[in-house]
Amino acid sequence: RDRLLFKDGKTHAFTCEPFHNVVQHHVLEDDGATFEALRDPAESKMDFLASEDRWCRPVMVRTGPDGALWVADMYRYMIEHPQWLPQNGKDELLPHYREGDDKGRIWKITRSPEPPKHGTGLGSSNGWQRDKTQMQLAWSGEKVAIENLLKSKQPQTRAQAAWTLLAMKKLSTTTCLELLADASPHVREQALQVAEKMEWKDNESLSLQKTLTKLVNDKDAKVQLQLACTLGELKGDWAADLLAQQLRGAPAGSSLQGAALSSVMPHLEGVCTRFPESATPENNQVIGMLFRCALAVKNEQAIATLLSHQGAQKHATELLAVLDEKGLSLSAFTQQVTSAEAQQGLKKMADLLHTAAEEVKAAKEAPPMAAVALLASDREHREMVKTLLPELWKKSANTEVLRLVAKLQPKEGPEFLLAGWNERTPAVRVQIIETLLSSDAWTLALLQRPEAKSCDAALRARLTKHPKKEIAKQAAAVFADATSATRAAVVEKFKPALKLTGDAAKGKTMFAQVCISCHKLDGVGIELGPDLRSVVQHDAEKLMNSILDPSAIIEPGFMAYHCTLKNGEQLYGVIATETSASLTLKMAGNLTKSVLRSEIASLQSTGTSLMPEGLEAALTPQSLADLIAYLKVPK
Template sequence: MSRFNSISILVVLLAVTARGADERFDPKLKEFVEKFQGRGALPDNSKPLSPAETIQRFRLPAGIEAQVVAHEPVIRQPLNMNFDERGRLWVVEYLQYPFPAGVKIVKYDQYLRAIYDKVSPPPPRHFRGADQITILEDTNGDGTFDKSKVFLSGLNMARSVVVGRGGAWVLMPPYLLFYPDKNRDDVPDGDPEVHLSGFGLEDTHSGANSLRWGPDGWLYGAHGSTCTADVKGVKFLGQAIWRYHPATKEFEVFAEGGGNTYCVDFDAQGRLFSGSNYGDTRGVHYEQGGAYIKGWGKHGPLMNPHSYGWFEHMAHNGFKPRFAQSIIIYEGGAIPAVEGQVVAAMSLVNRVQTSRLYADTSTFRTEDTDPLIQTDDRWFRPVDTKAGPDGAIYFADWYDSRLSHLDPRDTWHKESGRIYRLQSKGAKAARPFDLAKLSTDELTSHLNTPNKWFRQEAQRLLADRHDPVAVPALKALLKHETGQLALEALWAINGSGGFDDALASETLTHANPFVRYWTIRLLGDSRRLSPKLQPRLMELARSEANVEVRTQLAASCKRWPAAIALPLVRELCLRTEDAADKHQPLLLWWAIESKAASNRATILNLFKEPAFWNTPIVARHLVTRLGQRYTAERTEENFNAAAMLLALAPSPEHVDRLIIGMDEGLRGDALQTVPATLKTRVSALWGSRPHTPALVSVALRLGHAPGAVAAAQHIADPKTAAADRTKLLSIVAERREAAALPLLLELLRTEKSEPRRAELLNALQRFDDPRVARTLLELHAEFGIKLRADAQAILASRSGWARLLLETVEKGEMKKEQVGVASLLAIQSLRDPQCDTLLKKHWGRLTRSSAEKEAQIVKTRQILAGGKGETKAGRELFTLLCSNCHMLNGQGAKLAPDLTGYERDNLDFILPAIVDPSLAIREEYIGFEITMRDKQTLTGLLVEQSPQSVTLLIAGQRTTLPRTEIQKLQASAISIMPEGLTEALNDQQLRDLFAYLQAGAKK
């Protein structure tokens, strides 16, 4: 959602800023706050519409109607909502946002996350804030919430509420609180119980959110990207789905990654889905134990540094602009047009979108159908979505014109908020009811209703009761039913305490694949397995026809001990049909990796069987990763295991795959010692097989002297494959092999291919040698626009090189207009006195004021209005200037936002983004600045981290930097897209570029 997802590195800073800044900030920060100029989509002069007018602006599909069921002043700033067993709607009003009460910001960390002077204690001693939880009730069944009651007030950054287990669960970071209310009079029985502590509050638009009961009886929640967490010793850097078991007190990260995660929903089969702040997707399908794509720079690596891969968002076809932050899988039975579809609230674009789900191997892809809500009311901000007991869809609307966090003033419209119901035309409102008053048998009957809400609420109430008397009847249902009711019965049996090994023995062979799936899931959650059940699971591993059952079996293997898990993994690896699955190969890798250190011998025994090596999953997905795993964690035992794998490899092809993995594992910090077993094995390979680039790289890393000569030969050989050449240039640069420098410089002079020259520049920048700078200046005139910019960026990375660049201007050998603004700003940041003198003499003030940037926008408008551009010429300019980072119409790179779905025809949007690219930086494209111990400063996109290294993407080229050589790493508030990018273009070129950018833009 727009206000709960980052749009810039400064979001973190500004999201905690509000009125009363003099009370909220340490005095040292006041000046910054007072001088900061607001950016982005700030409040405008538009006025809020009345609730009735807002509804009138909705454009809805035929057969669908919308109603306002609650609005201000009863409800203001609604953030999260959930129904209870009486059909009442519990709403969190996030009125304290954006400042936590009672604390002061004292500083920011390197990513500009707020650090406070203290932590608010839990209630009742907490610092009282303005948040509250309100219960809305329709007392007469006319479809309008005519009664409201405040259940709790004075809360401080409350994010979510859900009812269950005899009270209300409130997520109020850093705490998960339980307010008992056994008599259900909507008055807490006393002070809350603190069940969890440690959810971060560094950024109040992110963090822990969206409580939801799972079908397994765990309480699930999402966690946004910008806040950290340290809960019960489990530390993670945001972007996760977590869960907590109220009875066992167990807390865990269920799955990690997926963007600025917001919302939790379960479909009829118990699959978990959540929204995201990424574009061109409808969210994430979360597998248990899965690792998903993250914003690697700002939000750090995955929790397990040996994950060696991750899952992506669901692939999507349809409306591309960001973002679907709150989604449900609608299965309410009352709106046939959207049954089984994703319903996505997209607050950034004032839209609600529906999308069909299609199987995509073991996961899903989505395709858009018609929008459910479109409106020109830019105040419409749907932030939460829920299906109701009446089968309708409910939306919480924050209702505000402001989107941007890039303003320290609290100018949010605190007095507004609406809740809407979307339903089939003419649908009747639900009459008042109370499921808690039903007998257990009556509750069980609701497990067979078509509306998923009633089934889920009945499940929750049965788990609340935890009544063993319910189990026999439920077992009978499970035995005789094969459809959805059988699965519901299994869940209810588990919630009632009746799931055991005897039952599992039967349900592992049940006709319903999701009964089998959930039997495995529940067995895995226990982290134990009866010896009697292992043969049944082995048979499933060999013969199970349903791919999702197989993926859950792989996921559970990560949780079971090696003696149980590894034989199952072996059988699953033999399933050739899963080699191309989007999830299964990595799930199997993660299961093996979880035993890699504790059970090396058992794992190596698997590889003593040549046939095992040759299975597609092992050959394509596991061998390379295992080679990487046993060289990345640098212990003698691991190196010996790597040597053993080389000895066991049954073919040269398998050796090659191992070597490639070992090369990855050895990246980064130089080895201090190498066990003789591994060194001897690599030396033997050197003497007995072709010197492939991967083998050369490993030999270099292990200190094998002939490796440097072989690397130089491969680099110089024009027949060397491009990917191999890139790899060898990377290792030579990483190790700064002095013997290779003359060759690299000579190749730069003689090479005609611009991409190859770019690779050579990327490698040369790591050599702290004046010959590099002199050669770049010598070749400067013959470089094209892009290479010239790359060369200048390299020269600007070291003080000595920067002086040489500026001195060429001083001597009249280069015109000052030839030096790009980005390079000049980089030189200025070096704070070198000689450079500063030359900068002041020839360029004066480098940074442009807001007025100057606005003048540039006006000038560009006038140029564009003065003539017509040619799209063909514009495409060539786009390829030259933009395509190394941006994609447009399927062409280009993904190092910056894909421009295809943006408002390219809207100059009010696109001109500020080009003239002032630092105005709003999406968090996944934040640049990072690294200062090396040799005083070089490098800036790029952080694309990978490991315990040994950090990898930046600089000018489209990957640069791996050993952590031991890094002095400082920090996020940059300046976009990696340089200012002044179009200033070198003449008027016609500018028109051509914009003609191409705007061609085919969606209206």
């Protein structure tokens, strides 16, 4: 929070790592609504602060009043709390628990011994100086002195002056409107938060509306994100208008969409009324989310509005899917609704289901899939759809039918899906197996069939590490021929490869055969595993061990997890991202799926890498040497 150490105008972040005795330094670059942290190129080989003294325990970093960086170092023999150690660790370290409790030091990091030139007061470039001045001004109530700072050339000074006036209850709405139109996006972002805490009279509300309307399409993504959050705190029908506009333009699954949805509840009826009726997948998804909100608070007016949107099956499938999440069929939900307007909308949906059922019954050849999919979305029509699936699969074997099979789980699913296996393409075979693995019962059925031998190394690893012991045991028996050798024995067997001369060109071909399902290199493959451009500097032995014994050292973020959803669906992959409310799994085939934590029945780490064992089945010592040679070529 100063320019003494770094004069490039960028945001510099420092992270203490007391366990590793370092302080890491990253330069933050804007990346849409968030940031990207990049390591300072000047510190490519050494962290900003690093010590060989194992007692060095940096735990806190602050910018001081002099502009220097101050680092608090606890200086302890051990930093772990004994409570989190295994019993043997507790016993071993017991004599050292308190070593260093009488020590500690503070490091002062500065570029030059010269006195800093960062100004004084709120106009200072130093954050500590501004904070203390803000406190003093708030205590003294000197409004005039603060108002002059609103014209400062420093964006941080203008923003902090506004917050100071707000704390003193002396910030005018006119000044707030001016700040909302400030040239700096950082000031506009702060001004939106200030606007939430102010009282806006009727005549002032119109001016606020006009100003915020311009921010809907602000060039800065962080301003748009803050606007979405702020609208949830403001009153007036126009706030619903702006939220609907933001939801219409927000990319699916984006931070902006999440922020806008978080602000919907106070304006639910208005947003439902104003949201467009187009049947794009993105619109259907938002309609479904709005419907969930309306159901959660039993807002029948909002429900009626959403139901009136659907015509010609625009949103019917999405709305029925939401009811299904609640364990409700359309007819069961209709009995719960009292609003006449909502009942009218539900009647239209019932008519759509009736029409779809008639179309399916009347079809002489294959029934229209749109009608079948609509019926599958309603609990009371599923048995009818289940009877159609074997014949539909036999005639088409397409992903649309497979999706319905996975959803409805007909009892005879494994039998008709595996029929004609020898005629299926590799891509269709993978889809069939993934569908069968979505259910424990179907997984066991697959393992009792010869088609299970078609599972690749990744699927075999997934099954032998399954959280259900019965499945893992049966998988181990089925794949015994491929998994009997221990990793140590395999590595020993392939050690002669280290003495062979590898051919990088042949290695590229081998990479395409065994690695592209999880790794991308030279524009070929799938980005599921780590970026292999970084392994150029690894020695040949380390690369061989990583290929043949992938779980010996697992890179952070690539531990495999079994995730069982409450609807019985099984997922297997790495956790790509997570929040307090949801997580996103990245799975084989470069597929991703986001699930709410409330939908998860169990989440269990396999303790192994997502990279499968058993790749040696496709390798010889020479081909392994070729592959290593290719990996060591700079890309």
